[in-house]
Amino acid sequence: MNTKLPRGAFRRSMVAMAAIALIATACGGDDDTTEPAPETTAASTATTAAGADTTEAPGTDCQVIKAAFVYVGPIGDAGWTKKHDDGRKELEAALGDCVETSYLESVPEGAESEAVFDRLAREGNDVIFGTSFGYMDQMLAVAEKYPDVKFEHATGFKTSDNMSTYFGAAEEARYLSGMAAASVTESNQIGYVAAFPIPEVLRGINAFTLGAQRINPDVTVEVAWTSTWFDPVVEKEAAEALLNGGADVIAQHQDTPSAGEAAQTAGGYWVGYNDDMSRFAPDAWLTAPVWDWGPYYISVVEAIRDGSWVSEQYYGNMADGLVTLAPVADVVPQDVRDQIQTVQDEIIAGSFAPFTGPVNDQDGNEKVAAGEVPDLGTLLGMDYFVAGVIGSATG
Amino acid sequence: MIRIRLERRLERHWWQTVLTPTLSVLAAFAAGAIFLAIKGFDPITVYRELFKASFTSTYGITDSLTIAVPLILTGLAAAVVFRMNLFNIGAEGQLYLGAIFGSWAGLALTDGLPTILGVAVVLIAGAVGGALWAAPAAVFKAYFGTSEIISTLMLTFIALYLMRYLIFGSNSYWRDPESANFPQGKKIPTSARFELFSDTRLHWGLAFAIAIALLIWVLIRFTSLGFDMNVVGSSDSAARYAGIPVRRTVIIALLISGALGGLAGATEVAGRAYALDPNGLELGLGFTGIVVAALARYNPFAIILVATFLGGLRNAGVALQGLPGDRVPVEVSLMLQGAILLFAIGGEIFSHHRLSISRANPAVVT
Structure with a gap:
């Protein structure tokens, strides 16, 4: 083996190594928000x-x-x-x-x-x-x-x-959170940071949009795809781009609260996901679909x-408690909070479903006829955006 | 006033070649031990469990070796050009291209073939994909002197997004139409898959990777191309004076490196993932190959050992979390890997230089 390296080469290899170290760190990602596992018991x-x-x-x-x-x-x-x-x-x-x-x-x-x-x-x-x-x-x-x-x-x-x-059925709580979001937007533009264009995510965005339109029919929901479930940096950047584009409320289908931090910095509002994340951006917080x-x-x-x-x-679903809605923040007007509660009661009672027709897609094609409720199989295969969503349902 | 400075070593002994990487690893483990102790873990227990998880049981050993397979190939990809002072740091991207080409070939060409032929088709396609991905960097380097460090790195990001696009962003040929709920790769037929060793997850890709290591050793030691590569690596001008086609040699070397990276992706497809699976391929195997090559001092046989060692480290990462009582974060194994690289670089200084301590004129000291 050739073990003699000229001095210049050595310096170059140092540069390369340093670059690699940086890259490896950047690409390794995922660990920067890791907290040591707390040994709390249940x-x-x-x-x-x-x-x-x-x-x-x-x-x-x-x-x-x-x-x-x-x-x-x-x-x-x-x-x-x-x-x-x-x-x-x-x-x-x-x-x-x-x-x-x-x-x-x-x-x-x-x-x-x-x-x-x-x-x-x-x-x-x-x-x-x-x-x-x-x-x-x-x-x-x-x-x-x-x-x-x-x-x-x-x-x-x-x-x-x-x-x-x-x-x-997170879409049930998504619908309710859309109602909350629509009640506080002034620009009528809501941004939605989302991971992948798959039925689960499309369903959530559509339910959210339908809920928002129930409160304010002029609302549009613009989607930014991140191609990742968990990447605090990417999630935040996507939220910032949406806020810069005029959105004043951010919703998300992501695993971390970093989109909320972007919303708070920009003076906007934020609908989280998974958990009551209010402590991460208390001024921006509205509510969130929550898993139990x-x-x-x-x-x-x-x-x-x-x-x-x-x-x-x-x-x-919400009826059996797997899906819930986090407490709705006080910035949401009382009458909207009352409406959210009413709709939630209807969902739990089985008298209302988020995708009750008429539902049209982005191009105006009727997807669900008036008064009809699509069955679970149809919902699980959802592959379109409803009217009012800005973005591509294929990513 | 005492002046401490680094002086270049005029000669090196064979034992330094072995000693430096060994000390680098030990130093990294010592640094890791300090971290573990601060976090309240007993370093000895952690290291013992790490070793036990990766190298004592049949499953531990075979799982470590399974991870070693791509690391051998990406290690070779780095070694074959790093020793010429050509820094292809884009094996990660070449691995993705190898997986894209390999899985395409597996899906399109291998149905009904005997396994040995089917796997060969996947591997050849993977090597071609990796080499193609290194080609722009090679040509720009040879003809315009463009830094291959930058170009191979940039190509890596393009490869990453291309791979994600093929599965997550489009209804491509690679995507499984059966999987409506979540985009994932279509499975290649069994005729394109490496056989497994009994009921473990270790596949014949290991034998293949070792054979490739042997081949690279022969190439470097016994062929005129290997000779040309050595001379070009030592000095461009000497190579030119000796009539060696420098540009051609640089291009060929980078293509070989790219092909090795591509093979790593193809073996992952044929041996583990059986599909183009971005989630399962974005493990930093290409970047880790650089650590492997550096620790192995670019020696193909040492690369096999080092790859097995780092494969074990990676394999143990998750197992460490399962220790009774204390809970060691999975990042410990990744941190150790980073520390090993850092100390390997540090060790490099002392294998080429020595400290010289002398009295000096204070006025000179800055």
């Missing part, structure tokens, strides 16, 4: 709803169920992953000594996750929850190898004898304990 987050069905006294000689959770982001993301971890804590609080939980965070989607699921199955977990779409094929492959272990995949669509999916995974996690583990677990595709 007590603080246990909600009253959680233990509703639990009648057995924990601490007796119950069969201990080992449940593992695989997260795509850090539990400090203040959004998607944090809410799943809140659910895990609710599970622990509700079932006490009868359940033993563990979690792995920041596990990349795709091929590399298979080794992670395999290890968790080998280590004797009874049920493994994977909370991101990109784990689907890997979970399915591992599920086949370990028929005695139950696999629960959030947001996916593939099931097997020992693999279920779970997700829910705890009751589902409890029901899964209880079903495993009493042997009633079967593979299914669970789709929760």
